[in-house]
Amino acid sequence: MAARVCRNWFKTWRSGSAINSSYQSLNKVEQTLYKMKQTLYRNASKFAAQQMCAIQTSTPGTGPASRHAMRRLYHPPVFILAAPRSYTSVVCAMLGQHPQMYATPELHLFQSETMAEWFELCQSASFPRAHGMLRAVAQLFFGEQREETIRLARSWLRERTHLTTGQLLRRLTARIYPATLVEKSPSVNMDQDSMARARRMFPRARFLHLVRHPSGQGASVLNYMKVRAQHGPIPPTHWLKGLAWYGQPTDDEREPDPQHAWYALNRGICQFLKSVPEGQQWTIRGEDVLARPEETLRPLLDWLNLRTDADAIERMKHPEHSPYACPGPQGAEFGNDRFFLQNPTLRPEKAPEQSLEGPVSWSASRYGLTREVVELARQFGYR
Numbered sequence: 001m002a003a004r005v006c007r008n009w010f011k012t013w014r015s016g017s018a019i020n021s022s023y024q025s026l027n028k029v030e031q032t033l034y035k036m037k038q039t040l041y042r043n044a045s046k047f048a049a050q051q052m053c054a055i056q057t058s059t060p061g062t063g064p065a066s067r068h069a070m071r072r073l074y075h076p077p078v079f080i081l082a083a084p085r086s087y088t089s090v091v092c093a094m095l096g097q098h099p100q101m102y103a104t105p106e107l108h109l110f111q112s113e114t115m116a117e118w119f120e121l122c123q124s125a126s127f128p129r130a131h132g133m134l135r136a137v138a139q140l141f142f143g144e145q146r147e148e149t150i151r152l153a154r155s156w157l158r159e160r161t162h163l164t165t166g167q168l169l170r171r172l173t174a175r176i177y178p179a180t181l182v183e184k185s186p187s188v189n190m191d192q193d194s195m196a197r198a199r200r201m202f203p204r205a206r207f208l209h210l211v212r213h214p215s216g217q218g219a220s221v222l223n224y225m226k227v228r229a230q231h232g233p234i235p236p237t238h239w240l241k242g243l244a245w246y247g248q249p250t251d252d253e254r255e256p257d258p259q260h261a262w263y264a265l266n267r268g269i270c271q272f273l274k275s276v277p278e279g280q281q282w283t284i285r286g287e288d289v290l291a292r293p294e295e296t297l298r299p300l301l302d303w304l305n306l307r308t309d310a311d312a313i314e315r316m317k318h319p320e321h322s323p324y325a326c327p328g329p330q331g332a333e334f335g336n337d338r339f340f341l342q343n344p345t346l347r348p349e350k351a352p353e354q355s356l357e358g359p360v361s362w363s364a365s366r367y368g369l370t371r372e373v374v375e376l377a378r379q380f381g382y383r
Contacts, residue, residue: 073174073177073178074170074173074174074177074181075173075177075178075179075180075181076180076202076204076205076206077169077173077180077181077182077183077202077205077206078095078101078180078181078182078183078205078206078207078208078304079182079183079184079188079198079202079205079206079207079208080092080182080183080184080208080210081188081189081195081207081208081209081210081269081272081273082184082186082189082209082210082211082212082265082269082286083189083211083212083217083243083261083262083265083266084186084221084239084243085212085217085220085221085224085243086210086211086212086217086286087210087212087286087287087289087290088184088186088210088286088337089184089336089337089339089340089344090290090319090340090344090346091184091210091286091289092182092183092184093319093320093322093324093325093340093344094289094293094297094316094317094319094346095182095316096182096319096322097315097316097317097318097319097321097322098301098306098307098312098315098316099307099311099312099315100178100179100180100306100307100312101179101180101181101182101304101306102176102179102180102181102182103181103182103183103322103324104132104136104172104181104182104183104324105131105132105133105135105136105324105335105336106132106183106184106185106186106187106335106336107132107133107136107169107183107185108121108122108129108130108132108133108185108187108188109133109165109166109168109169109185109188109198110165110185110187110188110194110195110197110198110201111187111188111190111191111193111194112165113164113165113197114161114162114163114164114165115157115160115161115162115163115164115165115168116161116162118165119157119158119161126235126237126238126239127238127239127334128332128333128334128335129187130154130332131328131332131333131334131335132185132324132334132335132336133153133157133335134150134153134154134157134328134331134332134335135150135153135324135328135332135335136172136324136335137153137156137157137172138150138152138153138332139323139324140172140175140176141153141156141175142156145323145328145329145332146329147329147330147331150328150329150330150331150332151331153332164201165197165201166197166200166201166202169181169183169201169202180304180306184210186239189265189268189269190265191268192268192271192272195268195269195272196272196275199275199276204280205280206280206281206282206303206304207273207276207280207281207282208281208282208283208284208300209266209269209270209273209281209282209283209284210284210285210286211266211283211284211285211286211380212285212286212287213287213354213377213382214259214262214263214356214369214373214377214382215259215354215355215356215360215361215369216287216354217258217262218257218258218259218262218360218361218362219360219361219362221240221243221244221258221261222244222256222258222362224240224338224339225240225241225244227338227339228240228338242261243258243261244256244257244258244261245257246258246260246261246264247260247264248260255363255364255365256362257362257363257367258362259360259369259370259373260370260373262373263370263372263373263376266376266380267376270376282300282303283380284296284300285380285381285382290346290347290348291348293313293316293317293346293348294313297313297316298313317346317348318345318346319344319345319346320344320345320346322344324336325340325341325344326341326344327341354382355383356369356373356374356377356378356382356383
């Protein structure tokens with residue numbers, strides 16, 4: 001009897017030891033799996049952060065990104081390049097009404113490397129250079145454009161003078177994501193360095209070269225000068241005088257000839273675009289956008305990989321719906337073309353036929369367009 005009890009106890013003990021051993025083995029397996037899972041999650045998280053940083057923030061000249069910035073998403077912006085008075089305001093606002101795009105006022109960023117330099121240029125400018133940025137920040141970060149939010153926007157920008165202009169714009173593009181930001185600032189077209197800076201800071205940005213007939217653009221420049229003169233004398237350093245007397249002393253006794261500025265600016269844009277991959281550039285005539293929006297905009301939207309349906313096109317016909325298609329509050333009244341702010345609707349009536357031959361409308365001596373202007377205009381399809 002005692003021997004049987006001992007044998008049964010031994011069997012139970014051995015069985016229990018086996019069970020304990022099994023439990024110990026199982027625990028070891030579970031611990032190993034847990035460590036593997038931790039390692040996998042840690043590596044996956046690290047890889048995701050690296051990819052997010054590479055995609056969203058690692059452009060040349062921007063420096064290391066913060067953890068908060070790494071989580072920000074944005075689409076590469078679209079920059080409109082054009083000589084002033086080339087329908088840029090209305091075309092930009094039209095693009096901004098597309099359900100997948102957002103158009104800002106004129107930000108005038110890329111003549112500066114940093115926001116501190118941007119503030120210095122705004123203080124010395126002969127026009128209200130900061131108004132567009134103030135309106136954009138007030139709208140996007142404080143919900144509306146009022147005198148109070150304009151003051152808040154100015155403080156918000158002052159707190160970010162350590163940023164590059166590219167980093168600042170990235171804040172805006174992240175704010176409107178998943179929409180694509182589209183922006184047009186005449187100042188970026190004025191020199192190769194500004195355009196190159198925009199591309200360096202946004203290597204995947206797309207550039208839309210918007211052109212206008214040289215006769216129509218020149219007449220518009222001089223007409224705008226007359227309107228501006230009603231609000232006081234135009235300083236000799238004002239950009240309007242630079243356009244009217246390009247390459248000459250801004251002498252009111254000398255007859256203006258804005259065709260030279262049209263040629264220099266458009267040729268400069270063409271020169272810059274030689275450094276841009278073909279898939280990231282597009283040229284379009286402003287007259288075609290206004291006269292035949294459906295026909296002209298669909299290929300452009302295809303290039304941008306955006307919707308081309310009838311509803312999207314219809315929305316684009318209403319630039320007046322932009323939050324910036326009206327005068328802003330005190331302290332930031334402008335930020336866009338004065339004529340556009342007064343009447344921002346699309347006026348698709350057929351533009352008058354303009355010829356590259358014969359005298360220009362603004363000349364009392366009845367001279368015509370130069371050979372260089374005519375040749376470049378023909379490259380854009382004008383006759």
